Amino acid sequence: MFESLTERLSKTFRNVVGRGKLSEENMKETLREVRNALLEADVALEVVNGFLESIKEAALGMEVTKSLSPAQMLVKIVNDKLVTLMGESCAELNLQTQPPAVVLMAGLQGSGKTTSTAKLAKWLIERQKKSVLLASADVYRPAAIEQLRVLAKEVGAHFFENGDIQAPVEIAKAALQSGKTQFADVVIIDTAGRLHIDDGMMDEIKAIHQSISPIETLFVVDGMMGQDAAKTAKAFNDALPLTGVVVTKLDGDARGGAILSIREITGGKPIKFVGMGEKTDALEPFYPDRIASRILGMGDILSLVEDLERNLDKKEADRLAKKLSKGKEFDLEDFRLQLIQMKSMGGMAGLMDKLPGMAAIPQEVKSKANDKVVEQMLAIICSMTLKERRRPMLLNQGSRKRRITQGSGTAIQDLNRLMKQFTQMQKMMKKFSKKGGLMKMMRGMKGMQNLIPGGGLPH
Template structure:
């Protein structure tokens, strides 16, 4: 999960104060000292940390906390609100031009993942917003970058406008917009050239493209793994180009998280999207409040629901609920649900979105072994159709055959059968509880 080290430190710090019926100034002082150290270790800008801690202190020893019935909880609320404000307060949505196409310039240094992010953004605009983007290859200095964008276009079944390496990037961008108008594309996403560091030639070229095409958005793509360097890069690009927003890549990696917590405060420009993996569908809108909740171990139910809704349609959900309620849920259903959950993203990331998961025995710091999931799938796929429908017919010879066919052993097959039986009983209880509540509950794939 993103911010893992920071999240662990902050969660252990605030845990000490959460249940307190009375919070003294000394308690707040000790907590803010720990929070300060955690943020500095996460490579958050020093001035940003200082301002944040001062605001938390001021509010945490104020009337709203000291006179509260649950002062410990109120302190955590203050920390969450200040973290949210630090990252931008609320989600900053993408621009939509009154006169299509909407033009987006993608800028950044080499190695930040700009070209891949261009493809991811186009994919997200098409899938979630029903848009028709045109990708534009303007990095004429690296033929490999043009080839990479064209390859992404093939993978996404999306058009890429390219005039090779002999035409100036300004002319390419200009002609691309004319093409987009002719072909009725509502977004043009321009992949510009990068450099190993900020230099005058790069900025001059980007400024020429900007003045020629008058983009609706200028997105700076930065590698969150570079920590404070990412903030310095953002500051430089913003001074020269007046960027409209930032896209953070590799936020799923083992990053200290300082970039995400510093960029908005230093540049005044919002983080618009975050790359949460290498796949082309792993770019997400950045929600400051949701990210603050995850950092503090409060989960992120809204993002989890959104992921579930993209993986499961309403008809499937109703059929699943009926099977769970009547205990007619089979191994075939289980296999289908596992596939849907895996489509939602890495399991450890999904678990981090569940409120309180960090406190659950067995889930805190759980290492999700994807190989175990592959073994489970292999065992189920080695069963006959009749065995998947009715596991009660399993005898010793059947189990032995399944173990051999799946490359596992009989004890693993027995363990899965036992867990499946217990899971069916638990699911029936859960659906019965849900039926007893007013209104419809959310239905999730099995996890």
């Protein structure tokens, strides 16, 4: 996410290093580079122009204190302006109404609307402890209703069976009534999409909106559309009283233009959620400050800590902590369990996206750190006997190495690479046990949210 934009901006800020003051002369070239980076990221031109003007006003002539370099000061200004551009703070879902709270999902076909409906249901069920009923008013797309029925079962939501009702407005009204009967906390209505905006589509969704008076009307848009995503959001906002936007497929978007343009172009409609993958748990609330931090290559430690706290197997973590506290060594079986934990948190890509300083690592190096590497390591460890996992020193024998690599379909150098990484992990775990455990260390890393490579970024 944002790889190309992050790389361009990081390179631009490095060019400011060594200057004693942010003057009009040295700012001119820097702002030109920032402009090019934003345009290449497919940010709308009018948004880029307003953004650069706000940076220029804040930066010109500003004296740099002894504790800050011009590069650090500029990054701080850009960070603050990015946060302002995207909405200052997390815009929460509003469910403050007599149950059931109705959420209407709108968007074009192919935007990920139906899967986002299920993801939102899962988020409400697991994070907000809500009872959720899903209903599909899409009677046009083949298998749309069946798709949502299957997803509803997967995420643990109730599903409204429309039976003989075929009119979208009547389906929505009947679903709302069913939600009341079942004492659901939230009813989410998925609507039909089209390949493009047309009058018939807008008239239909307006009628549905009028019939059920939703407290939240969310527009779902494919983030990979770039500027077109923002323009489509504006068209829907002109036709419907949108309360927020859900941007999907951000995990596949190296540019990020939609995220930076939508709020400005829709006249302030907030992005409330972002889709970060295909799985039903790949939906995150949108935090402008955290996204700004990712764009500027500073990672997102807060989200990483939250992922750890939410997905960490508490029993396994306690077992490992007790083991290490007794002076016992971290072994390859422990390493295997840690790799499985990492996969459950989004794998290598999800982890690296949130770590500070990743922009400074060459793309060819990052591309090698993928989930295939994790799968290979797991295959190698699973080809070992339990005795070998518990006593890694046994793997110095060539015959054992040959048996393990043949069993896992790998080479001796792959096994050697794994052992090198395991040794590094073993040393890290020894330090964690002395400091009070991994989770304590990660919570302490929250302060790193405001650090940039080479210096601090103050608030």
